[in-house]
Amino acid sequence: MTAAVTTPDSLPHGDASPGSTLSGPMLPAFADVLAAAARIAPHAKRTPVLRSRSLDELAGCELHFKCENLQRVGAFKFRGACNAIFALDAATAARGILTQSSGNHGAAVALASRLRGVPATVVVPEGAPAVKLAGIAGYGARIVRCAPTMAAREAAAEALRAESGAHLVHPFDDADVIAGQGTVALELLRSEPALDALLAPVGGGGLLSGCSLAAKTLRPQIEVIGAEPAGAADAIASLREGHCITDMTARTVCDGLRGHLAPRTLALLQRHVDELLAIDDAATVAAMRLLFERLKLVVEPSGAIAFAAVLQHRERFAGRRVGIVLSGGNVDLDALPWQAMA
Amino acid sequence: MTAAVTTPDSLPHGDASPGSTLSGPMLPAFADVLAAAARIAPHAKRTPVLRSRSLDELAGCELHFKCENLQRVGAFKFRGACNAIFALDAATAARGILTQSSGNHGAAVALASRLRGVPATVVVPEGAPAVKLAGIAGYGARIVRCAPTMAAREAAAEALRAESGAHLVHPFDDADVIAGQGTVALELLRSEPALDALLAPVGGGGLLSGCSLAAKTLRPQIEVIGAEPAGAADAIASLREGHCITDMTARTVCDGLRGHLAPRTLALLQRHVDELLAIDDAATVAAMRLLFERLKLVVEPSGAIAFAAVLQHRERFAGRRVGIVLSGGNVDLDALPWQAMA
Numbered sequence: 119m120t121a122a123v124t125t126p127d128s129l130p131h132g133d134a135s136p137g138s139t140l141s142g143p144m145l146p147a148f149a150d151v152l153a154a155a156a157r158i159a160p161h162a163k164r165t166p167v168l169r170s171r172s173l174d175e176l177a178g179c180e181l182h183f184k185c186e187n188l189q190r191v192g193a194f195k196f197r198g199a200c201n202a203i204f205a206l207d208a209a210t211a212a213r214g215i216l217t218q219s220s221g222n223h224g225a226a227v228a229l230a231s232r233l234r235g236v237p238a239t240v241v242v243p244e245g246a247p248a249v250k251l252a253g254i255a256g257y258g259a260r261i262v263r264c265a266p267t268m269a270a271r272e273a274a275a276e277a278l279r280a281e282s283g284a285h286l287v288h289p290f291d292d293a294d295v296i297a298g299q300g301t302v303a304l305e306l307l308r309s310e311p312a313l314d315a316l317l318a319p320v321g322g323g324g325l326l327s328g329c330s331l332a333a334k335t336l337r338p339q340i341e342v343i344g345a346e347p348a349g350a351a352d353a354i355a356s357l358r359e360g361h362c363i364t365d366m367t368a369r370t371v372c373d374g375l376r377g378h379l380a381p382r383t384l385a386l387l388q389r390h391v392d393e394l395l396a397i398d399d400a401a402t403v404a405a406m407r408l409l410f411e412r413l414k415l416v417v418e419p420s421g422a423i424a425f426a427a428v429l430q431h432r433e434r435f436a437g438r439r440v441g442i443v444l445s446g447g448n449v450d451l452d453a454l455p456w457q458a459m460a
Numbered sequence: 461m462t463a464a465v466t467t468p469d470s471l472p473h474g475d476a477s478p479g480s481t482l483s484g485p486m487l488p489a490f491a492d493v494l495a496a497a498a499r500i501a502p503h504a505k506r507t508p509v510l511r512s513r514s515l516d517e518l519a520g521c522e523l524h525f526k527c528e529n530l531q532r533v534g535a536f537k538f539r540g541a542c543n544a545i546f547a548l549d550a551a552t553a554a555r556g557i558l559t560q561s562s563g564n565h566g567a568a569v570a571l572a573s574r575l576r577g578v579p580a581t582v583v584v585p586e587g588a589p590a591v592k593l594a595g596i597a598g599y600g601a602r603i604v605r606c607a608p609t610m611a612a613r614e615a616a617a618e619a620l621r622a623e624s625g626a627h628l629v630h631p632f633d634d635a636d637v638i639a640g641q642g643t644v645a646l647e648l649l650r651s652e653p654a655l656d657a658l659l660a661p662v663g664g665g666g667l668l669s670g671c672s673l674a675a676k677t678l679r680p681q682i683e684v685i686g687a688e689p690a691g692a693a694d695a696i697a698s699l700r701e702g703h704c705i706t707d708m709t710a711r712t713v714c715d716g717l718r719g720h721l722a723p724r725t726l727a728l729l730q731r732h733v734d735e736l737l738a739i740d741d742a743a744t745v746a747a748m749r750l751l752f753e754r755l756k757l758v759v760e761p762s763g764a765i766a767f768a769a770v771l772q773h774r775e776r777f778a779g780r781r782v783g784i785v786l787s788g789g790n791v792d793l794d795a796l797p798w799q800a801m802a
Contacts, residue, residue, distance in 0.1 A: 166508055168530070171532075185756075187756045188510070188755075188756055190513070192756060249753070407793060410758050410793055411591070411758075411793065413530075414527075414529045414530055414534060414757060414758040414759075414789035415756060415757065415758065416752050416753075416756040416757065416758060417756075447756035451749060451752055451753065451796070451798070452798075452799075454793070454796075456793070456794075457794075
C-alpha cells in the first residue's frame with residue numbers, strides 16, 4: 119500500500135530563521151538544519167553508520183544503517199529536543215520546559231532541559247513502556263500521567279502550560295524540533311554522499327520531514343521514503359486526503375509511531391517525500407529480530423520498520439545504495455515482541 | 461577471588477616468526493600481531509570503540525568498549541582463524557581445514573576457509589547454542605557432533621585429521637590464532653592510547669594472551685586483567701598451580717568460556733597478565749542486560765563478563781581509563797539468560 123504525494127506550491131516554507139508566516143505554519147529551511155547541527159554538536163553524538171555483508175546479501179542491496187539507537191537517550195529524539203531547548207532565550211528557558219510524549223521525546227526533553235539547567239515536566243500517556251518512563255524520570259523530569267489519546271495528551275499539556283507558563287516543546291509540530299531531527303540525514307549523507315534512497319519511520323513525521331528536507335537539499339536525486347505501521351497509517355491517509363487525519367486509532371507494536379501528522383510535518387512530507395510504505399507489525403518484528411541477530415544492535419520496533427520496508431520491497435531497492443534510519447533502541451527486554459508473537 | 465601471577469623467565473617466547481623452540485611451545489611475538497593485522501585487514505572489520513556517559517557514571521570510571529560483537533561472525537574469533545588460515549601455504553590449505561569448537565571459533569574457521577576457498581570441517585560438542593551451529597553451517601562448513609567434553613572434542617578432531625590430512629586450527633593453542641586475537645588490543649590501543657587498564661574474558665586464553673602481548677608491548681604500564689566465570693575458573697587454578705588444569709567441569713552460562721588453558725596461553729598469561737578475576741554468572745547476566753539497555757548492543761554472556769568484572773570491582777577502577785573487550789554477540793534470542801533467571 120502506497121500513497122502518491124503531490125507537491126503543492128501554496129505552502130509557506132524556506133524561512134531561514136523560524137518565525138511566523140502570512141499563510142500557514144512556519145517551516146524550517148535547510149539553513150535551520152545546519153544551525154541545529156552546530157547548536158547540538160556539543161551535546162549530541164555523531165552516531166555511527168554500520169554495514170553488514172550478510173544483511174546486504176539478504177536484502178539484495180547495499181545497506182547503510184544510521185544508528186540513532188546509539189544516540190543519547192537511545193533515540194534520534196534527543197537531536198530535536200536539544201535544538202529546540204538550546205535555541206530558547208534565557209528568560210523563556212528559565213520558566214521551564216513542558217512536553218507530552220509516549221516516551222523517547224519525553225526522555226530527550228528531560229535530558230536536554232537538565233543540560234540547559236532548567237526544570238522539565240513531561241505528560242505521559244498510560245500504557246507507555248516502563249523502560250521509557252524510567253528514562254524520563256532518570257533525567258530528573260516531573261512526570262504527569264494522562265489517558266492514552268492524542269487529545270488527552272494535548273489537553274493535559276495545554277493545561278499545565280497555562281498554569282505554569284512553561285515553554286511547550288511539541289514532539290514534532292515545531293520547526294526547531296524538525297530541524298534538529300534533520301541532522302540525522304545531514305550526518306548520514308555527509309558520511310555516505312552517494313545514497314540512492316533514504317528510509318525513515320513516520321509517526322508524527324518530525325524525523326521524516328526533517329530528514330527529507332536535508333536529504334533533498336544535499337542530494338536532489340535521492341529517493342526519500344517513509345515507513346508507517348499498517349495499523350497506524352494516518353500519514354498515508356493524510357497525504358492522500360491532503361490534510362491531517364487525526365481521528366484514527368493506532369493498533370501497532372510500534373509505540374513510537376502512534377502519533378498523527380501535524381500541519382508542519384504534513385507540509386514537508388508533501389514537498390520532499392517520494393512515497394510512504396505501510397508495513398505490517400509481523401514484518402517489523404521479524405526485521406527487528408534480524409537486527410539483533412546480524413547487526414548485534416538493540417532496536418525498538420519503531421526503529422526497525424524502515425528496514426522491514428526494504429525487506430518487503432526487495433525488487434524496488436535491488437542493487438541500490440540505501441540509507442536506513444534505525445531511529446531508537448528503547449525496548450522492554452522482558453517483553454521482546456517475538457516472544458509475544460510466538 | 462583473585463590469583464597472583466608469577467612471571468617465570470624459563471619459558472620460550474618472543475619468536476619473531478612462529479616455529480619450534482628448544483624448550484617448549486612456540487609463542488607468538490608482537491611482530492606476529494603486527495603481521496596478523498596486515499594479513500587480516502582485507503577481511504576483518506576494524507570494530508568501533510563505543511562510549512556511554514550513563515555507564516561511565518554507573519561504573520565510576522571511563523569505559524572504552526571494543527565491540528568485537530560487531531566483528532564478522534559476531535565475535536573476535538574471526539581474527540585468529542583468519543590469520544591462521546591465510547598464513548598457510550597453498551598446498552597445506554588445499555587439504556582442507558579442521559577444527560573443534562563450541563561455536564564462535566567454528567563459525568570463524570568456516571568463514572575464513574570459505575574466503576580462502578578451501579573446505580572446512582568443524583567438530584561441535586552436543587549442547588552448543590543453536591544460533592552458533594547455524595552460523596557454522598551458514599558459512600558452508602561440514603559439522604561433526606561429539607560429546608560435550610574437551611577430551612571428546614580433541615579426540616574427534618584428531619581422528620578426522622588422521623583420516624583426511626586436513627590442517628587443524630586449534631581454537632587457542634596456536635601461535636597464529638593468538639597473534640590474530642592480539643589485533644583486538646592493537647586496534648584498541650591505537651585508537652585509545654592512554655588506557656590505564658584492559659579487561660578481556662578468559663576461557664582457553666587465546667584472546668587474553670594475544671591482547672596481553674600486544675597491550676604490554678605498546679604500553680608497558682597498562683594493567684591487563686582477565687575475567688573468568690567462577691564456575692569455570694580453571695585458568696585461575698592453572699596460574700596458581702603453574703600448569704594447565706584440564707580436569708575441571710565447567711558450570712557457567714558463558715558457553716564461550718568453558719575451555720581450559722593450553723601451554724601457549726598459560727605461558728603468555730603468566731608473562732603478561734596482571735590478575736584474573738572470578739565472576740559469578742549472576743553478575744555477568746546483569747552486566748549483559750545493562751549492555752543491551754544502555755549501550756544498545758547485543759552481547760553474549762561470555763562477551764559481557766569483562767564489564768561485569770569492572771562493576772564488581774568499582775573501587776579498583778575508580779576514575780581510571782578502562783578498555784573492555786566485548787568479545788561476541790551470538791546469543792539465543794529465544795532464551796536470553798535473564799529470562800531463565802527470573
